[in-house]
Amino acid sequence: xxxxxxxxxxxxxxxxxxxxxxxxxxxxxxxxxxxxxxxxxxxxxxxxxxxxxxxxxxxxxxxxxxxxxxxxxxxxxxxxxxxxxxxxxxxxxxxxxxxxxxxxxxxxxxxxxxxxxxxxxxxxxxxxxxxxxxxxxxxxxxxxxxxxxxxxxxxxxxxxxxxxxxxxxxxxxxxxxxxxxxxxxxxxxxxxxxxxxxxxxxxxxxxxxxxxxxxxxxxxxxxxxxxxxxxxxxxxxxxxxxxxxxxxxxxxxxxxxxxxxxxxxxxxxxxxxxxxxxxxxxxxxxxxxxxxxxxxxxxxxxxxxxxxxxxxxxxxxxxxxxxxxxxxxxxxxxxx
Numbered sequence: 625x626x627x628x629x630x631x632x633x634x635x636x637x638x639x640x641x642x643x644x645x646x647x648x649x650x651x652x653x654x655x656x657x658x659x660x661x662x663x664x665x666x667x668x669x670x671x672x673x674x675x676x677x678x679x680x681x682x683x684x685x686x687x688x689x690x691x692x693x694x695x696x697x698x699x700x701x702x703x704x705x706x707x708x709x710x711x712x713x714x715x716x717x718x719x720x721x722x723x724x725x726x727x728x729x730x731x732x733x734x735x736x737x738x739x740x741x742x743x744x745x746x747x748x749x750x751x752x753x754x755x756x757x758x759x760x761x762x763x764x765x766x767x768x769x770x771x772x773x774x775x776x777x778x779x780x781x782x783x784x785x786x787x788x789x790x791x792x793x794x795x796x797x798x799x800x801x802x803x804x805x806x807x808x809x810x811x812x813x814x815x816x817x818x819x820x821x822x823x824x825x826x827x828x829x830x831x832x833x834x835x836x837x838x839x840x841x842x843x844x845x846x847x848x849x850x851x852x853x854x855x856x857x858x859x860x861x862x863x864x865x866x867x868x869x870x871x872x873x874x875x876x877x878x879x880x881x882x883x884x885x886x887x888x889x890x891x892x893x894x895x896x897x898x899x900x901x902x903x904x905x906x907x908x909x910x911x912x913x914x915x916x917x918x919x920x921x922x923x924x925x926x927x928x929x930x931x932x933x934x935x936x937x938x939x940x941x942x943x944x945x946x947x948x949x950x951x952x953x954x955x956x957x958x959x960x
Contacts, residue, residue: 625695625944626650628669630658630678633893635929636699640673643933647941663687671695671940676702676920677889682710689714695943698953699936700724700923702859704832708955719939719951723778725928730782732883732922733827733857740881740916741766741853770794772823774816774839775830775858776803783827784811796823799830820844825853832859842867851878857922860886865905872912879914883922892919 629640632653644651652669656662658678666672666688674680674696685707688696696711698720711718739745742763750757771787773780776799784806787793795811797803802813816839820826830836840854841864854877856863865886871877885891887903901907909915923932939951 625671625940626669627652627671627673627697627940628666629653629673630656630662630665631675631893635924636675639929639933640937643930643937646934647937649937649940658684660684660687663691666693667691669693671697671943673697673699673936673940674705675893676700676705677893678705680706680711682707685710685714685716689716695719695940697936697940699932702831703953704859704861706953708953712955717943717949718953719936719943719949720953721932721935722951724923724931724935725925726778726782728925728928729779729857729922730786733779733783733829733855734786736857736881736883736916736918736922737825737827737853737855738766740855740879740914745916746913766791766793766825768792769824770796770822772819772826773797773811774819774826774828775799776806776811777829779858780827780829781806783829785809817844817847820848820852822849824849824851825855827855828858828862830858830862832861837861838864838867840864840868842870845871845876848876850876852876853879853881855881857883860884860888865909869905869908872915879916880909880912881916883918884920885909885917888920 627649629651632655637653640651654665656665658672658674658680660683663684672688672693680696693716695717698718701720701722703720706718708718743761747761771793773784773795776784776797781803784795784797788795788809788811796819797806797811797813798816798819839862845867863886868877868880872880885906887906890903891906910917939949942949
């Protein structure tokens with residue numbers, strides 16, 4: 625296939641080209657994000673390959689369809705940036721990578737929590753200035769605390785196991801489909817609202833849907849235990865950031881560790897060190913000493929990038945050959 629790859633970074637190109645030795649697609653790499661203006665770059669291609677912050681709404685899909693695009697490959701698990709109903713109506717096939725490396729994200733989730741809880745990021749900054757004082761660096765043990773995991777697919781399942789078996793925590797979970805293997809090790813399933821009222825730490829691992837958008841909002845924060853720590857390595861829209869800031873100001877929220885942000889499309893994956901950030905909500909979030917933010921890097925391991933490249937290119941090869949597409953996603957599947 626002739627494939628237009630959008631939002632390309634150096635690591636994307638390196639891993640896609642290495643994996644493509646098996647498939648022989650003709651890959652064209654573009655640094656630009658896909659939107660209504662850049663869709664013209666897909667002219668002359670059979671498919672496009674996009675990432676989490678590319679726009680794939682109806683106007684973009686119509687523009688792509690007009691250039692002859694019939695396949696869209698998401699090199700990520702999430703698909704909330706795609707209008708699947710429009711894609712189905714335009715007869716455009718959408719495939720994704722639902723399980724590129726659950727270990728990468730689950731391990732990063734635990735690392736992010738530990739860095740926040742033990743103030744490792746603040747200690748690192750101090751030591752670089754030859755400040756070895758320990759005042760203000762007191763943390764808490766994770767062992768013995770109650771941890772909530774919302775979404776227990778492969779990533780959330782590994783996180784639940786890490787806290788239950790590795791740290792000896794009581795683990796509550798919430799998912800539309802409980803996992804019997806997690807229940808067998810003592811993980812207890814409850815409704816999301818009940819979970820947030822009972823846990824010391826909550827880690828989010830569910831897809832972003834109309835039902836899960838702002839699952840952590842003002843009402844949830846008000847009902848939570850004082851000092852709740854919120855960890856999100858899933859989708860930024862799961863959290864109402866303004867409500868989160870109010871929770872931090874009132875000290876109802878005891879700490880926040882984020883690898884995603886609701887309005888990240890204008891920020892993440894770019895070097896903005898010489899720019900003035902216009903997002904006042906994000907800038908306010910960064911002022912809190914008990915907030916740790918990373919730029920959507922939980923997936924970024926060699927193993928994950930290899931798996932993403934191989935799976936994406938394999939799906940394109942299957943689409944070209946008219947073979948079954950086990951990783952296809954459609955509106956009918958999502959809204960069933």
